[in-house]
Structure formats: structure tokens, C-alpha cells
Amino acid sequence: MSDSPKGFETLQIHAGASPDPATGARQTPIYQTTAYEFRDADHAAALFNLQEVGYIYSRLTNPTVAVLQERIATLEGGAGAVCCSSGHAAQIMALFPLMGPGKNVVVSTRLYGGTVTQMSQTIKRFGWSAKFVDFDDVDAIRAAVDDDTRAIFCESIANPGGYITDLDAVAEVADSVGLPLIVDNTTATPYLCNPIKHGATLVVHSTTKFLTGNGTVTGGCVVDSGKFDWSASDKFPSLSAPEPAYHGLKFHEALGPMAFTFHGIAVGLRDLGMTMNPQAAHYTLMGIETLSLRMDRHCENAMKVAKWLEADDRIDHVTYAGLESSPYNHRVAKICPRGASSLFTFAVKGGYDACVKLIDSLELFSHVANLGDTRSLIIHSASTTHRQLSEEQQRAAGAAPEVVRVSIGIENADDIIADLDQALTKATA
Known part of the structure; x- marks a missing residue:
């Protein structure tokens, strides 16, 4: 293709790909191989020396x-990307070059429950820690940063409530304190939101979700904007100081905008080994080819379903940011102008027991621990994905006991509503 600018819909099909030079295969082949033969000894040495x-x-x-x-990096407007085995792996991969024993990351209270556990419990095993802050309060974010803080982390559209983060305001804080902003863009996808345009340094994805879109494989990705100056301070020695494993190579000095990406491969994947398998990459590439079409339908259906739920007497409240009643509705036009995705929660009158009965009564919805599928999905977060949290933490994350999370699929919207209607009748009888 020529170098003239291409639209998102074109890039989601063509970016990073070309016919296979050996066979002419038009779809990207699955290179199901462990190793690759070197041309000669000098070639092997050059590869190992970067x-x-x-x-x-x-x-x-x-x-x-x-x-x-390359495709995800292009769609996100980044300099490079590293794919790995899952979204959680991507989060560790993003933090790995930045952190060290005794260092901390400032994170939003509105996060996926598994991420809350990863940040509050698991990273302690590395000697890292996390400070949880309400990201609607930018002064609180700034106050949480100390000399040992190495990153700021949030979700563009938060799971499970669908809350939209004011990325510009958070990025301004990150810039003022000289720290990278890491944004999980899983729920929005690059079609609905481009965090790098709003000041993000790194973007992470669970490619398992909307990017693949068909519930077949797990995967993750870290995209680097290529814009952060890793050498501006001594806070990030993995990227700015000599690397002993590569004869004193300074990644940022030698590789510039690609420093983080090369470090993620040459050190992160080399030593952590959280590799994406080629078949998973193949399925995700096929999914991304229809991303814009699916996201438009997801958003259209979600709006219709959310409006119906909001008007129903059996429902206490709905959190969908696309609704005019949402306190986050004013951020839609700025942060995700194409739509507020299809993930949100609603509270059922009757509390915990009614939620459980609702889920057991649904027929079209799938009761699974996933989101972003073509199918409509539902889960009671308080008893599953957020079960390990206290009720206070559950409520802070938008996963209260009386709430269910839905990921609205691309089925006929009237069929989705009919299924909710019959199940609510049974749940609230």
C-alpha cells in the first residue's frame, strides 16, 4: 500500500500484513514453529546482540x-507492541521494566476484580505495591505519587461498570510528575478510544475480549507510544542504564522510540516467558478484521438495552455511560466519541438473591467469566470475578452484591431484551 493515510477500517484488515513471500498466501499463515534457522554464524550473533x-x-x-x-500498534497509534499470553500477562509485562523492590504504582479503584487482586496482592511477591485512588479526583492521584512511584494505571472504560476515565486529566498529572501513564483499553478497543492521543504512555489489552471477539483464545498486548523520555531521570534504569545481559547496551539510547518494545521482547519475553502462541495470534488477527463492524453493533445494542432497563421498574439503576443520566455521559464525546462500548452493570431490586435467580433464568445470555464476545454475556461479579474482595472494595469497583454485569452482544436487540424481560419476571416474582 502507499504511504497515504488510511482509515481505521482499512488498517484493521491490512496493517502489518502482506501476501506470504514463499507461497503467496493472502491470509497471514500460522507459523507453527519453535525455532528459525540462521543464515550463518554472523547472522545468529547479530540477532542475539540486537x-x-x-x-x-x-x-x-x-x-x-x-x-x-504491528496491527495493534498501528490501530493504537503506537511505535511498537509486544503480544503475550493474556491480559494479566500484559499488565505485568508493562510494569516489569519500570518497577523494582520497594517501588509502587498508583492505580484506579475502578478496575476489573482480577486486576485489583493482581495489584493489591500478587505484585507484593515482587516487592512492588499499589496505591488505590479514585481517579475522578485528580488531586488525590497527585497526592498519592511519591519518590518511589513508577507508573500510574487505569482503564479507559472501566470493568465492570463501564465508567469512563478522564484520560486527559490523568495524563496531565502523570506528565507533571514525570511518570508513564498505563491505560488498559480492553473494553474500549482502539476503535472507540485512542489513549495515546489523550496522553497515555503505554496501552495494554486483553486481546481475549473485543479484539478477538469470538471467545476462542486468550492473549494480551502492550503498546508503547514511543513518546516517553526514559532517560529524563534515573527512575527507569532498565531502559536508561547499561543492560549487563547485552554487554552494557542502553535500550533508550540505542533504540529510541522502540526501546520499551525491544526490552519487552529481549528481556521480558526472554525471562518471563509469557508468550502468545501463533494460533492465538491468527484468531485475533481474523477477529480484528471485523472490529469496527462489531463495535458499532455492540454500542447500538447496548444503548437500546440500557435504555430499556433504565425504564423498567424492576431495576434500581443502570451504569451505562451512554445514557444521559450517567455522570460519565459528558466524557463520551471526548474520550470515546464512537460509543461507550457494551459493558455495564445494573442493579436488580431484590438484591443478591434476585441477581442469582435472574442469571439462572436467562436463556439467550451466556453465564461466563468473559466479556467482549459476539454473544451477550452476564455474570454476578460479587460472587465470581470480584468474590475475593471485601464488600467495600466491591462497591468501590462497581461490583456491589445487588449488581450484575452484562456484555451486550451483536444479536438482535429485541431478542436480548425479551430474554432479560422473562428472566426479570422470574427473578422478582
Whole structure:
């Protein structure tokens, strides 16, 4: 293709890909191989010294995965990307070059329950810690930052409530204190939101969700904006100081905007080994080809269902940001102008027991621990994904006991509503 600017719909199909040079195959092949033969000894040495870009071993790089990395980076407007085995792996991969024993990350209280656990419990095993802050209060974010803080982390559209973060305001705080802003863009996808345009340094995805869109594989991705100056302070020695494993190479000095991406592959995947397999990359590439079409339908259906729920006497409240009643509705036009995605919660009158009965009475909805599928999905977060949290933490995360989370699919919207209607009748009888 020529270098002229291309629209999102074109890039989601073509970015990073070209016909296979060996066979002419038009769809990106699944390179199901562990290793790659070197041309000669000098070629092998150049690859291992990071003097030449190429393929060594599929824990590090794979041609199928490489196409996916370039496609996601292009759609997000980033300099480069590293794909890995899951969304949680992507979050660790994003933090790994930044953190160290005794260092902390300031994170939003509105996060997926598994991320809350990862940040509040699991990262302690690395000697890291997290400070949880209401990201609607930018002064509180600034006050939480100390000399040991190494990153600020939030979700663009938060799971489970669908709350929209004012990324511009948070990025302004991050810039003022010289820290990278990491944004989980899973729920929005790059079609609805581009965090880098709003000041994000790194963008992470669970590619399992909307990007793949068909509930077949797990995966994650870290996209680097390429805009952060890792050498501006001594806070990020993994990127600015000599790397002993590569004969004193300084990643940022040598690789500039691609420093974080190369570190993620050459050190992160090399040593953590959280690799995406090529078949998963293939399924995700196929899913991304229809991303814009699916997201338009997801948003259209979600709006229709949310309006219906809001008007129903059996429902206490609905959190969908697309509704005019939402306190986050004013952020839709600025942060995600194409729509507020399809993830939200609603509270059922009758509390915990009514929620459980509702879920057991649904027929079209799938009761699963997933989101972003073509199918409509539902879960009672307080008893599942957020079960490990206290009730106070559940409410702070938008997963109160009387609330269910839905991910509205691309089925006929009237059929979705009819299924909710009959199940609510049974649940609130």
C-alpha cells in the first residue's frame, strides 16, 4: 500500500500484513514453529546482540505474532507492541521494566476484580505495591505519587461498570510528575478510544475480549507510544542504564522510540516467558478484521438495552455511560466519541438473591467469566470475578452484591431484551 493515510477500517484488515513471500498466501499463515534457522554464524550473533531484527526462537518472536503486534500498534497509534499470553500477562509485562523492590504504582479503584487482586496482592511477591485512588479526583492521584512511584494505571472504560476515565486529566498529572501513564483499553478497543492521543504512555489489552471477539483464545498486548523520555531521570534504569545481559547496551539510547518494545521482547519475553502462541495470534488477527463492524453493533445494542432497563421498574439503576443520566455521559464525546462500548452493570431490586435467580433464568445470555464476545454475556461479579474482595472494595469497583454485569452482544436487540424481560419476571416474582 502507499504511504497515504488510511482509515481505521482499512488498517484493521491490512496493517502489518502482506501476501506470504514463499507461497503467496493472502491470509497471514500460522507459523507453527519453535525455532528459525540462521543464515550463518554472523547472522545468529547479530540477532542475539540486537544488532539485527529477525527471528530466533518463538518464545521471543514469531512471524504470525509479529503481524498482530504491528496491527495493534498501528490501530493504537503506537511505535511498537509486544503480544503475550493474556491480559494479566500484559499488565505485568508493562510494569516489569519500570518497577523494582520497594517501588509502587498508583492505580484506579475502578478496575476489573482480577486486576485489583493482581495489584493489591500478587505484585507484593515482587516487592512492588499499589496505591488505590479514585481517579475522578485528580488531586488525590497527585497526592498519592511519591519518590518511589513508577507508573500510574487505569482503564479507559472501566470493568465492570463501564465508567469512563478522564484520560486527559490523568495524563496531565502523570506528565507533571514525570511518570508513564498505563491505560488498559480492553473494553474500549482502539476503535472507540485512542489513549495515546489523550496522553497515555503505554496501552495494554486483553486481546481475549473485543479484539478477538469470538471467545476462542486468550492473549494480551502492550503498546508503547514511543513518546516517553526514559532517560529524563534515573527512575527507569532498565531502559536508561547499561543492560549487563547485552554487554552494557542502553535500550533508550540505542533504540529510541522502540526501546520499551525491544526490552519487552529481549528481556521480558526472554525471562518471563509469557508468550502468545501463533494460533492465538491468527484468531485475533481474523477477529480484528471485523472490529469496527462489531463495535458499532455492540454500542447500538447496548444503548437500546440500557435504555430499556433504565425504564423498567424492576431495576434500581443502570451504569451505562451512554445514557444521559450517567455522570460519565459528558466524557463520551471526548474520550470515546464512537460509543461507550457494551459493558455495564445494573442493579436488580431484590438484591443478591434476585441477581442469582435472574442469571439462572436467562436463556439467550451466556453465564461466563468473559466479556467482549459476539454473544451477550452476564455474570454476578460479587460472587465470581470480584468474590475475593471485601464488600467495600466491591462497591468501590462497581461490583456491589445487588449488581450484575452484562456484555451486550451483536444479536438482535429485541431478542436480548425479551430474554432479560422473562428472566426479570422470574427473578422478582
